[in-house]
Amino acid sequence: MAILRKELLQLRRDRLTFGMVIMIPLIQLVLFGYAINTNVRHIPAAVVDQSDTGLSRALIQIVEATQVVEFTQRFATIEEAEIAIIRSDVRAALIIPNDLAQRVVRNPAVVGTLPSEPDRPVGRPVAQWLVDGSDTVIAASVKSLRNMPLAELFRRPANTGTPTFEVALYYNPEQRSAVNIVPGLVGIILTMTMIMFTSAAIVRETERGNMEMLINTPVKPVELMIGKIIPYIVIGFVQAAIILGLGYFIFDVPINGSLATLFLLILLFILASLSLGLVISTIAKNQLQAMQMTIFVLLPSILLSGFMFPYEGMPKAAQYIADVFPATHFVQGIRGVVLREATLAEIDVDALWLLGFTIVGVAAASLRFRKNLD
């Protein structure tokens, strides 16, 4: 009874633990219930309209009316659309061939029955989808359009004998989820360990009394911060190598992109995570608080980064929040490099963002860390 009362008194004074008790269920509930949506809508897509006729424009309109995709970009050539997919600006591209009109006439989705002439080829799909198949959820959503009835165009019933669209799944044709999860896992594991290592770094010095000695020496805050980060970079690389290596050998997850780009991207992410940890470390008053704050970062990183649930499936507000976390940019970037052979030029935005995050983080930590006790 005495212990119970003491425990309650301490809990009441420990604001952060109290906050966690309330906030964690709250955040989880909001994230799972509102932000996370496995039924993806409004997937950003590109359109390459080679026929550019009234018919093709009508086709685009009825596809968009399904709300599964949203055409955010238009390109003149297929190559441009493919690059946009690699950059993950769009997740799919609709290629409308210039013989659309002929194809439509023969498509069973329009005519209702198969054409009877035996010497003529069987009806062909009216258009083609190029899909970034690395995320199986997105791929499945686009595939659902495969047999979309075009009846609205001509007010005829649909027939599934020949698909309306031909769907080409890039990067993960067998739709194995490991292909998508393994690279993302690198991001989650690194977020967890890197932030944990450094978030305790400064606090530990203070807790053990070492800080009183350090601040009386000529050590500069930036020196201290950078010195704290560097050893963990190596650890981060070891972890990334283990995950990607095992993924390659056990789960057959290919590494399509160049190793140099991969190396650079991982380096940037490790730095960003470590500097985030440092900022936490200058705020936290003890190691327990540092750990709690790490969890606060880790949760949204797992749920919002696109690791578990497609980024595109989240409402705009959740996407803005997700964009703050380094993991979101990293998961996007590493999937690009590993699965879509993206080069640095194609993941420039994510890479720059991580770099900026690191610089801001180290600067903030150095500024927050004072060598005096005022």
Place this chain on the structure above:
Amino acid sequence: MTELVVDAQGLTRDFGSKRAVDALDLKIERSMIYGLIGPNGSGKTTAMRMLTGLLTPTEGTADVLGIRIPQRAETLKRRIGYMTQSFSHYRDLTVLENLRFAADIYGLSRRDKMRRVDDLLAHYALQGFADQLAGSLSGGQRQRLALAAAVVHKPDLLFLDEPTSAVDPESRRSFWEQLFDLVDGGVTMIVSTHFMDEAERCHKIAILDKGRKRADDAPQTLMKNIKASVVEIEGPGLRDIKHALDALKEIQSVAQIGARLRVLVDAAVSDPIATVGKAAKFNADTALELVKPNLEDVFVMATKDDPP
């Protein structure tokens, strides 16, 4: 007059509404051990932290080694050493690793570092423990390590914050011998302590109480100039005598030390024995004796009355 290592004028520091140090003037000359004496919370540590540049004074100025602080505190840090109250080196590093770390922090070159660390291990009798983790050292050994690490860069001024509060008397003695060796080499030291025997070892002391300096001089001078006579009473019924004496206004202080009462009588009283004797209404078994004042008496007198 020799050069001043510390020249502080009107140093004041507030924490919120609480004034930790109030208008402190300090003049400390080269090659001496200067003691800051006072009870807990008297502002010793705050004063030290202002002098090292860790705290910005609310008011007042200080030049330490001719360097204006806190503006140029970072320059100063290369020339001072600081030994913290609690052990502040890495318990999970060995003695050798800790010393090398300290040498690196102060930017010693590789060759200097090796030589200096070897010298320090030898001088502070740490060779035998060089590869032992600092956390497993005894109090005295830890303290030698802390001192060695604090002087790795040969500072001109050394701050020691209650250096011997956690060690046995034997270690304390040898520790002070090492301090005097350093002083002999030209180092100036500022030591804070609340132990009178440590205070007595200082060349000069300043007595602090509630953030104010109450007295400063050499311990001997302070004892000689004390404004009180000291009478010791031995006999039965000491508690009753103490209560009787406490009521008199010319009696400054009464404290029981074992089987005796130590009474501080105002210096204005011409015959202290008679005054005390009358008040104590002693019987034949009681003995009175006029004794020499010690530093504790000085301390009691200095912190007793409020300053003008």
